[in-house]
Amino acid sequence: MQYSHSRLSTFEQCPLRFKYHYIDEIEPPEIEESVEAFLGSRVHEALEKLYKDAKFQKVLALEELLTYYNEIWKKNWGPAIKIVKAGYTEENFCRMGEAYIEAYYKRHAPFNQAKTVGLEHKVLIELNGHTLLGFIDRLSYDPRTDTYEIHDYKTSLHLMPDETARTDRQLALYSIAVRSAYKTSRVKLIWHFLAFEKDVVIEKTDAELEELKRDTLHLIKRIEGERDFKPRVSALCDYCEFRPICPEWKHLYKVEDLPPSAYANDTGVQLVNRYVELQDKVKMLSAEQEEVKKALTEYAKREGVTAVAGSGFKARIATYGDLKIPKDREDDVRALLQEYNLWSDASRIDMFRLRDIVQSYPFNPDNPNDSSWKPWPPELIKRLAKLLKKEENVRVYVRKMDNE
Ligand code: SF4
Numbered sequence: 001m002q003y004s005h006s007r008l009s010t011f012e013q014c015p016l017r018f019k020y021h022y023i024d025e026i027e028p029p030e031i032e033e034s035v036e037a038f039l040g041s042r043v044h045e046a047l048e049k050l051y052k053d054a055k056f057q058k059v060l061a062l063e064e065l066l067t068y069y070n071e072i073w074k075k076n077w078g079p080a081i082k083i084v085k086a087g088y089t090e091e092n093f094c095r096m097g098e099a100y101i102e103a104y105y106k107r108h109a110p111f112n113q114a115k116t117v118g119l120e121h122k123v124l125i126e127l128n129g130h131t132l133l134g135f136i137d138r139l140s141y142d143p144r145t146d147t148y149e150i151h152d153y154k155t156s157l158h159l160m161p162d163e164t165a166r167t168d169r170q171l172a173l174y175s176i177a178v179r180s181a182y183k184t185s186r187v188k189l190i191w192h193f194l195a196f197e198k199d200v201v202i203e204k205t206d207a208e209l210e211e212l213k214r215d216t217l218h219l220i221k222r223i224e225g226e227r228d229f230k231p232r233v234s235a236l237c238d239y240c241e242f243r244p245i246c247p248e249w250k251h252l253y254k255v256e257d258l259p260p261s262a263y264a265n266d267t268g269v270q271l272v273n274r275y276v277e278l279q280d281k282v283k284m285l286s287a288e289q290e291e292v293k294k295a296l297t298e299y300a301k302r303e304g305v306t307a308v309a310g311s312g313f314k315a316r317i318a319t320y321g322d323l324k325i326p327k328d329r330e331d332d333v334r335a336l337l338q339e340y341n342l343w344s345d346a347s348r349i350d351m352f353r354l355r356d357i358v359q360s361y362p363f364n365p366d367n368p369n370d371s372s373w374k375p376w377p378p379e380l381i382k383r384l385a386k387l388l389k390k391e392e393n394v395r396v397y398v399r400k401m402d403n404e
Contacts, residue, residue, distance in 0.1 A: 003132045003220060005170040011223050013236050019229035020242045028241035032082045035093045037239075040155040042073050043097045043194065044137060047104065047153055048119045051138055054111045062105045066098055073097070084238050100155060100194035107197060114140035114149055123177035127213055130220055134174050147186040150174050154193045165191060165200045172204050172212050179209075297394050309401070316397045323355040323388040333387050340380050358384050 001007075001022065011018040020026045046069040053060055060068070073094050083090070121139040125132040138151040150171050154160070160168070171189040178187050191200045204212075231248045243249040255266050263269060300308055300317045307316045325333050333354075362375040375381075 003130060004134055005132070005173055008169070008216070008219055008223075011219070011226075013234065014232040014240070015226060015229040016231040016246060017240055017242055018223070020245070023229075026242070026245070032080050032241060034239045035081050035083045035090070036155070038076070038081050039093050039097050040153075042069060042076065043100055043155050044153055045069075045072055046097075046101055047137075050105075051111060051116050051119055055116050059110055062102060062109075065101060065105060069097060069101055070094070082239075096195070097155070103197045104153075104192065104194055114142040116140050117148070123174050123181070125173050125177045126180075127176075127217055127220075130217070132173060132216075134170070134177065136174050136178075139178065145186070146184075147188055148178050148182060148184060149188045149190055150178060151190045151192060154191055155195065156193075157195055159193055159196050159198065160191065160200065162200055162202075165189070165202050166208070169212065169216070172209065173216065175204055176209055176213070293394065293396055296396060310398075312401055313398050314401050316399075318395045318397065320393055320395075322391050322393045323359060324391050325354075325387070326389050329387045329389075333384065336380070336383055336387065340377065342376065342380075354384075355388070357381075358388060 007018070007022055010021060046065060049068055050060055050065055077090065081090075083093070117139040118136065119138055121136040123134045123136060125134065136150050137153050138149075140149045140151065141147070142149060152171055168189075168191075171191070175187040175189060179185060185206070187203065189202050189204065192198075193200065231246055233248050237243060237246075237249065240246070244253045251268050255263050255269060258266065296308060296315060297317055297319070300306060306318070307314055357376060358381060361381050362378075363370075
């Protein structure tokens with residue numbers, strides 16, 4: 001299989017989508033495109049035209065470029081473009097693209113900072129017998145610094161932190177191909193975050209690229225060894241073209257257009273409804289059981305008894321004090337154990353064990369006669385005891401009274 005950054009990302013996002021797309025090569029049941037992807041394509045096309053013309057010493061005026069953008073928007077727009085975000089229209093997204101182009105134009109005119117080597121420039125990355133394919137939005141060369149530049153336009157409303165750029169895979173993979181094709185180590189990776197008028201620029205070191213090659217090969221090995229290709233539900237399902245056949249969504253699609261009576265008669269719908277009904281009953285009953293337990297405990301206290309007779313049954317009420325770590329003090333407990341270099345012990349023995357140690361101090365909670373037991377420092381126990389909260393726990397044991 002020929003890999004690419006987007007194929008690798010698809011596997012990371014959802015192995016099943018990867019299988020549908022690249023192994024089974026299933027034609028998506030509905031070919032839809034998100035408006036975000038549509039906007040990205042049109043902005044890319046407009047900037048491609050800008051730099052293509054500039055190569056021929058024809059620098060488009062901003063108005064000309066925006067006219068071109070609006071033309072290709074209208075020409076390509078159609079009913080298959082999906083707007084998922086409620087409350088926004090085609091017009092909103094189109095204007096967003098215009099604003100991105102205008103701001104980019106004003107910041108970068110007259111577009112002669114470097115020489116354009118290629119637009120939508122195809123690269124092949126060779127990794128130990130695997131070939132990865134990629135397309136660089138714009139590859140340019142700056143003769144003043146003898147540096148190649150890989151430009152990537154981002155129309156996302158998510159601004160990648162500078163630190164994430166260092167670990168981004170896509171442009172780094174492209175830089176491996178550029179280094180090899182042009183026999184250079186001077187390659188800049190440049191992300192243009194158009195919505196934020198911000199450019200992020202980095203250069204990868206040899207060591208970083210070696211690590212990237214190792215990680216990428218490891219991922220390819222994982223893909224090739226994958227057998228299950230399980231669905232991974234996430235917000236990205238909203239944009240997945242395979243929802244109608246994906247087991248996570250298929251039934252929802254099957255019943256969504258049924259008339260109400262057929263919907264209610266569907267076996268799946270009925271089973272889910274029954275399950276939810278029973279779940280609610282169980283919740284209600286267990287709340288009721290808690291109330292009765294409370295009343296029984298109070299009754300036993302009032303009567304000064306620990307066992308109460310019923311019809312053929314007897315209930316024994318056992319009360320014991322317990323130490324708990326309140327949720328809002330968990331970090332303090334962890335920090336305290338770290339201060340005494342005991343966190344690894346505590347994580348191994350878990351919170352129940354911690355409670356046992358505090359409660360049975362200075363003895364070994366598992367064996368009070370164990371003379372080799374080294375108790376924790378008394379100061380630590382005191383501080384821990386202050387963080388833990390004593391709670392009274394009640395258990396009710398019911399058993400038959402046949403022989404009593
Ligand atoms: S709908 Fe979601 S879970 Fe199903 S294949 Fe697509 S991304 Fe994966």
